[in-house]
Amino acid sequence: MLQKFGFTQYESQVYEAIFAQNEPLDATSIVNHSNVPKAKIYEVLNRLIDKGAVLTTMNGKKKLYLAVDLQSIILKIRADFEKDIEELKSYKIKRTYSDEHIWTLKDETSIASNIEQLIEEADSSILLLAWSEQMEKYRPILEQKEQQGVYVEVLAVGGLETSLSRRYSLIPMLEGNHLEPSQLLIVDHAYLLFAGIENEAWKAIKTTSKPIVKALTDYFYHDIALTQITKKYGDQLLQDEEISKLLARLIY
Template identity: 25%
Template sequence: MDQKLLIMNNMKRLGFSEYECKAYLKLLEDFPLNGYTLSKNSGIPRSRIYEVLKNLIDKQMVFEQAEEKNKLYYPVEPDVFIKKLKAHYEDVFSNISEYAGKLYREKKQDDRLVVIKGRQNIISFLNLLIKGAEKRIAMSVWEEEIQEITTELEKALNRGVGLRGIYFGENKPYETLTIHRRIKRYMEEKKERYMSIIIDRTHMLSGIVSRGEDSQVTWTRDEGLIEISEDYIAHDLIVNLYSASLDEKEYMAFEEFADTVHNHYFHYSDEEFAAYKKLI
């Protein structure tokens, strides 16, 4: 795209009309000009040029100076114009943010459950949530997924956001993540990859992410559901960190006990339990 056309499109996105863009950019190239000459050089109809110039004067992008019987128009220097525009929009955004935030905080508990479908949509939304993280991220996540959120995670860590959780993979990318015990056995046992990620105790994303476009997760801000997910991740951390602290004999006894609990919970048949025990 032509650079001038690109700049005009950017200016339009800031609320300037096409004629305002043309007039200001033409004045930057050649000034001072009277209205007639500017109309001729810019292609703006003579019937519109003075209306356009008045708008630019009101926006403090152009100023007018009378010389003898002629009115000449000068552009405000780009640096001055840009600084003023930035200050204006920062003020606008600040006011909107303050008022909208107040309205949002005054809302009752948000208990919506929003289903997000498609693995790429899920990853994109997760990166957006991580980008807004301020204090803490808790996660239970597999290697395949963490590879696609590393960039935003790194930025979050660099700005001081804490990270804790369980990692399903053999080489953990962050020291603050804990590899799930008996990871090879666990990965062979599970038929699906899932994630449970909590951002600042205000957002929770949880669901299956191993089905490509058929993957789906639930996003919620419901405090109760977030607390359940927090407890799940915290419990998993306790079990895995405790087992890692045991000596070999204690560890084998612990895993034998864990297998027994697993068997009773799922009510395996003898054949099913034997097959489970054979997993790596």
């Protein structure tokens, strides 16, 4: 039975042989009761001691062995398993190869899941542009990542209430300009996801291609610069017909 929980066949036989007796056994007796080869018995016993399944003591010059109660072993197996699960949750595997492919994604839920995963795995930086409705979904995890020391910078179209230190809010100023929602995420200057509406459905691309990541990083800061300029000089800019037409051609 113990073999299902990481014990070898010999370990299981030795444990059951000791446990079945009403008194401690020496190595010779354990060999007789367990059918484990004498040449292997001390190796097996030492492993069981290391696993906390067998206790040992000296009786004169003879070493005796006693099996730990099965319930105690069950509790230890459960505790070790839960500890391993927690360690696995925090374990990260980073790709070391360069993938120049551009991968496509469909379905709003799938895109949102990919964005959340990329944010969660960020080590150093997160740049995110999104409309306020989408941005609000990611706000808690963004705030958590900033508290963990990750550099977070966001541009929310429509505004956002958040504790983030580096946040920009764009309130569209041009009447009649029908804005199409989009989302741009750049993580660790290496991973990129860009999503938009096409035929009334969300579609996205995902890549680690360096030229594309670099180009859309520039695009992100272009939008922040434009946001700050229009915020400060918007009234003046809109009075200029030529500039007003140029602004109308942008996503704003």
